[in-house]
Amino acid sequence: MASTLGSAVPPFTPHAISVSLPTWKDTVGYETGEKRVVDAMVSGYPRFFLHLAIQKLARVCELKFGTPGELCMLFPTRKIAEACRNFMVDRSSQSGKPVPVRLVQYVICPEDSSSGKSCAELHIVLFPGDAFPLAKQFWQHTGLGVSSRLAERCLSMLPSEEPKPSSPTSPRLPLKASNRHYSAKPSWSSPAVNPVEDLDKDHSTYLEERYGRNLPQGAAAGAKRAMRRRIAGVLVHDTPNDWCQAGKHDTEVGPSTRGIKEVSEDDVYLFPTGMAAIWNAHQLVLGVRPLAKSVCFGFPYTDTLKILEKWGPGCFFLGNGIDQEIDELERILEQESAEHPDRPPILALFTEFPSNPLLRCADLPRLRALADQYDFLIVVDETLGNFVNVEVLPYSDVVVSSLSKVFSGDANAMGGSLVLNPKGRHYSALKEHITKTFEDTFFDEDAIYMERNSRDFRRRIRVIDQNTEAVCDFLRSRSLAFSPSSTDVVIKEIFYPKYTTPEHYNRCKVSDPEAGYGGLFSLTFVTQEAARAFFDTLSCYKGPSLGTNFTLACPYAILAHYVELDWAAKYGIEESLVRVSIGMEGRQALLEDFDKALKAAEATLSNSDA
Template sequence: MSPRDLLHAPCWQGVDLGHPLPDHPHAVSVALPRWQDVIAYEEQEHSCRQALQTVYPRFGQHPLVAELSQRVAQPGLIAWPFPTEAVAEAAQQHCLRQAPGATTELKGFSGLTVLLCDAGASPHAKAFWQHTGLGATSRQAAIALGREQAPHPDNAALARRLICERLAAIHGCDPGLISLHPSGMSGLHAALCIIERLNPGRPTLQLGFPYVDVLKQPQVIFHGGELLQSADLNEIGAALDRIKPGAVIVELPSNPLLRCVDLPAVTRLAHDRGIPVIADDTIGTALNLSVLPYVDLLFTSLTKSFAGRGDVMAGSLLMSSASPWHQQFVDAMNPPARLNDADAIALEEASRDVLDRVPQLDANCLTLAHRLEAHPAVKSVMHPKDCTIFRSLMRSGAGFGCLLSFELHEGTAKAQRVYDNLRISKGPSLGTSFSLACPYTLLAHYDELDWAADCGVPAHLLRVSVGLEDPDELWQRFSTALVS
């Protein structure tokens, strides 16, 4: 059977619940087509969870990984497969810090290292898995289970070189400044490990409304992280003096509000105090933003717009040559895992069209943003075009990214009807060639909805990653849903 064409046959109805997005064995998203499905997913309802044919890889174990885990699990012990012994040891140490009396052990299996732990430690293993993005991937599991062949190492080495050269050409830097990692969050993990070696035992300071795991990783896995949402430079300076963070973390732009802090000014404040700046440009993308003069470490989820297919997990970390700490970063760089062979080859193939695809995604998103703004049912649209700082960081002729968020005048009841009737695929992730929508706040902040609302992110907010569909056809789908 041919894979489902999600540009023309999206997973948007109740019967599509749990369908992989895309229709591929290594899909990284899953269809949650109705509002009630999102609620059921968050409430851990058995019928919903049973319907899921896959899962976002950091939020749980992909079916191939779960099969491997079941094969190596022992009575009373739950299995968490990791790509290297170093990662498994780090996960084990995290579990024992959080649950000192827990039972844990490490076991090798077909080139992977599995952390076996009891019920007291398993939630901490899951947290490490989610926040760091360092779990074994579906391709690694497929190879370990004998379902797929391991690629030749020379082919993988060539793929990594081509990816780094492709990224370097986009950033305008030397390929040697870029390292490849199993996910965007593991790119952040590599950055935080460097910071820990430079500034041991210090928390981070994150500015702006956070993507949940960018904030949670330093809070849970390292030495804490504080959040400051104010854009006032005096308040930021005071927070830097009070907290004395090991690093400042910013997102370019934030998710889902799609705003940027005043990066040049924040960097001056941080550098004056001897504090490095870590940035995430996943949403803005290096094709659109020129930020290397203002950041010390730049991490990216290559899973998203760079790959564009939604069937490979990967991330990168760029150590800016302009950073005052550049040589110290190079000396301290020793990640516990790098991008594996099979995913490197998949990523290289997927990203060959990135220079053509991403500008089209951006243009389609801008068109949809303008049309939504003019619709009477829409209360507000969040899009980077309205952020003056984003504009100031843009390259000549660049776009604004493929992501937008919007609110409706009638709140949750209307948002639910629009979501349920919207004929595009619906589920987590972004940057795919097919459009994806989700009630972002419910998925990312279900247990802290009041806090999110106080931050200007209501539960009824809808987030859309715009794909390569014909813009007029896509608008017809939205306009039909908006009158539902």
């Protein structure tokens, strides 16, 4: 199943959100900007790699509005563009002179008014080329940039000939990452051939809809309503057969199944990415509570920590996320209360349930008790546990999730959600503020695809849960957990909620007997050679993202923390760590593939002894 280096994952998907990095060496090459890898990239995770359509549209905007040496980033609203400008000016001012940033509004309308297409609005952030890393940070951390489908819509309404610049501007060819998160400067090279670009519109649509029929383009509001109802858990009937009814105004809804029956679709907000939901959750709590540091509890996906560090007054990082760190949290709360008796000791506590990639779960009841005692908010990212398996809302004020993962499954659309707990102490203030400030920037066409993908998510999750548990049980039986003194075992540890902090996970597990432990696990190895052999031998897709309907693996520490491996290792993210998201393949075929990979890893020990 492994695909060509740099190609879209899934293949032949115009808006794929992953990219093929088939070997350990390829992943290192991606992080170091190796030309062999960079030149092959025609796809990538959307917050790290600018889709070819976005690059092309940015080029048009730079030629039309830019001055010599300027580059740009594209956003869907003025408010977001202003937030990008403020971020760039603030961050650059901390290290020297503030960078000059210009904003331009660009409304693009179809030349043919009978085409049925509506006008599209772009907000362009223009800046000197050497300030690109700052703009890229905002794009990556917030997840608020224009989507590739919106870029395609804009391009379809522009003349086929790009405007000629009145004076030369900086060249914009496809963006490739030349190091971990953002380049010191953009690295430009000619793109490899993208097989998807050679498809006509009908063929492309056929490929995208091979997963099922979409709602018509004009039904975006109903698609979003259907998703909000699914996430709120209020749909009385929600199976693939009911898809055409889920978003209608007269659809039957009932009490929520989210652990708090009062939750309604009006407590659910949709965003263009999961990280946008997290960024907006942080902005929300900053807007309603006295200013104070937040707490990041447990080792999170990298951009969550960056958001807490770069916006607001900063955060306390309790990166292990274990029970002993709740003791440390209590000391922080006591000290901050003593020093600042006029306000709550912290703004909010952010945690993942479980965490990515170590699959640890916090003791949510204990954290909730502390939040009630010291009057701070709790924000939980439930992406990995997902609300089919766990109920975290009763312990949270705000719950966020990346819909791009298992809720979608098809890896061809991005999205995120934010849910308010209507029983929370600060619900009224949160609700009032988000009602005033919320912008719907979830592009309609992305919502159409996401709604289609999510119709059978409950059924898919059950299959994925069962497959993952079978694979993990098999691998653990061949690990040091079972044979701690063996000299021919290569797996050090399996990180999976069934084995990792199971008491905390099970406390929040839903009462349904079919509820499982999710589709993600990680494993570490006794040597780097064993880790590489295991990873390279796996025949599944290799690349970023998770929660896909197909199995997807990556050397996580290399991919997420290449320039800070020593720092990540302090929190248990070893260089040898491989993260695996299990899909819906046949269980026996999965077990055979992992057995083959494990044997290749074990062979490295005998080879080293020879």
